[in-house]
Amino acid sequence: MIPATNQRPPASIIFIFGGSGDLNLRKLTPALYNLFIDKYLPEHFSVVGIGRSKYTDESFRERLEEGVKEFSRRKEGPWDEFSSSISYLQMDGGDEAAYPKISDYVASKKEEWGVEPNVLFYLAVAPQLVPGIATNLAKLPLCGDKSHVRIVVEKPFGHDLKTAQELNALLRGLFAEEQIYRIDHYLGKETVQNILALRFANSLFEPIWNRRFVEHIQITASETVGLEGRGGYYEGSGALRDMIQNHLLQVLCMVATEPPISFEANEVRNKKVDVLNAIRRIEPEKVNDFAVRGQYGPGKIKDKDVPGYREEEGVDPNSATETFAAVKLYVDNWRWENVPFYLRTGKSMPEKATVITVQFKPAPSFAFPGEATSNWQANRLIIGIQPAMDIRLRFQAKRPGQTLAIDPVEMVFSYKTAYDGQEPEAYETLLLDAMTGDATLFMRADQVEAAWKVVTPILDAWGSQAPDDFPNYTPGSWGPQAAMDLIEKDGFEWMTK
Numbered sequence: 001m002i003p004a005t006n007q008r009p010p011a012s013i014i015f016i017f018g019g020s021g022d023l024n025l026r027k028l029t030p031a032l033y034n035l036f037i038d039k040y041l042p043e044h045f046s047v048v049g050i051g052r053s054k055y056t057d058e059s060f061r062e063r064l065e066e067g068v069k070e071f072s073r074r075k076e077g078p079w080d081e082f083s084s085s086i087s088y089l090q091m092d093g094g095d096e097a098a099y100p101k102i103s104d105y106v107a108s109k110k111e112e113w114g115v116e117p118n119v120l121f122y123l124a125v126a127p128q129l130v131p132g133i134a135t136n137l138a139k140l141p142l143c144g145d146k147s148h149v150r151i152v153v154e155k156p157f158g159h160d161l162k163t164a165q166e167l168n169a170l171l172r173g174l175f176a177e178e179q180i181y182r183i184d185h186y187l188g189k190e191t192v193q194n195i196l197a198l199r200f201a202n203s204l205f206e207p208i209w210n211r212r213f214v215e216h217i218q219i220t221a222s223e224t225v226g227l228e229g230r231g232g233y234y235e236g237s238g239a240l241r242d243m244i245q246n247h248l249l250q251v252l253c254m255v256a257t258e259p260p261i262s263f264e265a266n267e268v269r270n271k272k273v274d275v276l277n278a279i280r281r282i283e284p285e286k287v288n289d290f291a292v293r294g295q296y297g298p299g300k301i302k303d304k305d306v307p308g309y310r311e312e313e314g315v316d317p318n319s320a321t322e323t324f325a326a327v328k329l330y331v332d333n334w335r336w337e338n339v340p341f342y343l344r345t346g347k348s349m350p351e352k353a354t355v356i357t358v359q360f361k362p363a364p365s366f367a368f369p370g371e372a373t374s375n376w377q378a379n380r381l382i383i384g385i386q387p388a389m390d391i392r393l394r395f396q397a398k399r400p401g402q403t404l405a406i407d408p409v410e411m412v413f414s415y416k417t418a419y420d421g422q423e424p425e426a427y428e429t430l431l432l433d434a435m436t437g438d439a440t441l442f443m444r445a446d447q448v449e450a451a452w453k454v455v456t457p458i459l460d461a462w463g464s465q466a467p468d469d470f471p472n473y474t475p476g477s478w479g480p481q482a483a484m485d486l487i488e489k490d491g492f493e494w495m496t497k
Ligand SMILES: NC(=O)C1=CN([C@@H]2O[C@H](COP(=O)(O)OP(=O)(O)OC[C@H]3O[C@@H](n4cnc5c(N)ncnc54)[C@H](OP(=O)(O)O)[C@@H]3O)[C@@H](O)[C@H]2O)C=CC1
Pocket: 017, 018, 019, 020, 021, 022, 023, 024, 026, 050, 051, 052, 053, 054, 091, 092, 093, 094, 123, 124, 125, 126, 127, 129, 154, 155, 156
C-alpha cells in the first residue's frame, strides 16, 4: 500500500521478462510512468525489458511510448525523462548462458549509483515459461540476497490445486517465500483496499457485519468484452479459473476477514487465509446446487454483432469452456455461519461492473407495514469497485406528504466527487509495493492453494461432465437462467445497483 508519506523505495532495477508483451505495454510501463510522475520512483531506478524480439533501446522505448499514449491514465508528461531509464535486453529466458548479462547489468548499476539496488524480476510471460526462468534466475548468486532481490509472478498461478502446489514447491525451493510476490491485480485496486478501511477504520459497520444482521452477500464482476484475442489462454482456463479462483475469492476475503491486529503483511494474509479455509467444501454430488456455468452464443450487444464464444479465434468449435460462472459459498465460522455469499462473473454481459452488495436483514414490521420494511431495495450497502467507484448505503425513508409511504433512498460516497479522480491504477500500487518489499497485497503460497481447494470440487465436476446446453446465454444478458435460479430459490435476486 502506498505509504502515508511520499516515501520512495530504495534504488531499484526492474527486469521485465515479457518486456515486449501486452501486459507490459498496457499495464506495467504505464504504471511505472505514473509512479514517476507522482514522484514515487527512487532517484536511481532502471527498467530493463527482456524478450527474444529484436529491439534497440530506442525502438523499445518508442514501442512503450505508444502503449503509454493508448493505455496510461496520463498521456502527457515527462516521457523522455522517464524513458531514459528504460533499456532492452534481447535474450531467451530458456537460455541459461545468457543470464550473466543480468548480473553484469546489476553490477554496473551498483557501481554507477554507489548503492546496492533492489532488484525486481517481473515474470510477465506465459505460465509455462515461469519454471524455466525462475530456475535460471535462482542460479545467479545475486538472487540469494533475500533483502534485495524479489520475483513477481503473474497469474494464472497454476491450472489447478496440483499444479499450483508444484509451482509453489518449485519457487520455494529456489527463493525464500518473502522474495516471491504472486500478483492478483484486484488487490491493488483502490476500492478493494478501501474495504478494509470501510470496515476497520469506522466503528459504524463492524458491529452489524455478521450473521445476526447480514442476510446475504453478493459479488459480481461482469464484463461486456469477450475474449479480446486471448482465446488461446482463455480456452484452457474459463471463468471459474480466470476470475473466481483468484480475484473474486480475494474480494470475498476482504469482505469476510476478521480484523487484523496490524497491517503487517503476514498478519493480513493469515486472517485472509482463515476465511478461505473456512469456506464450506462443496460435496461432489451437490455441485449443481452451488455452481452454474454458462457460455455465450452469437448475438448483439447494443446493436453490435458479437460472435459466439465458439467462433472466437483459438477456441474449439465444440468448446466446453465456461465464459460465465456463478457460485454460492458459505464461510463456516462464528461470524458468517449460514450467510450465503453469491459470486458471479461473465464475459459479454450487459455492463462492466464489479460490485459487492451487503444485504442486511429486513427491519421487524411492528410499526410500518410489511412491504415498507421488506428488503426491496433497502437495508443494503453497495460497494462499487469499478467502473463506478463508490459506496452507497440504501435505506428506507418516509416520502414527504400526508400519507405514510416509504421509499428506498441512498447516501453516497463517490471517489469522483470526494477526491480528484486521479486514483492510482492497481499495477501502480502493486509495483511500488513490490519495490518497497511490502507483500500485504500479494498472495502467499497457502492462500493460493486454499483458493484452489475451494474451486476444486466444481472444477472436478465440470471437467468430468461436459455441459449439454452450451451455448446457454446470449451476449448482453446476465447469463444463463440457471444462474437466476441459483439465487432465486433462496428468495433473493442478483443486483448490481
Ligand atoms: N495482457 C494482460 O492484460 C494480462 C496478462 N496477464 C499475464 O501476464 C503474462 C503475460 O501476458 P501477455 O503480456 O498478455 O502475453 P504476450 O503474449 O503479449 O507476451 C508474452 C511475452 O513473453 C515473451 N517471451 C515469450 N517467450 C519468451 C522466451 N522464451 N524468453 C523470453 N521472453 C519470452 C514475449 O516476447 P518475445 O516474443 O519477444 O520473446 C512477450 O514479451 C501471462 O501470464 C498473462 O496471463 C495477467 C493479467 C492481464
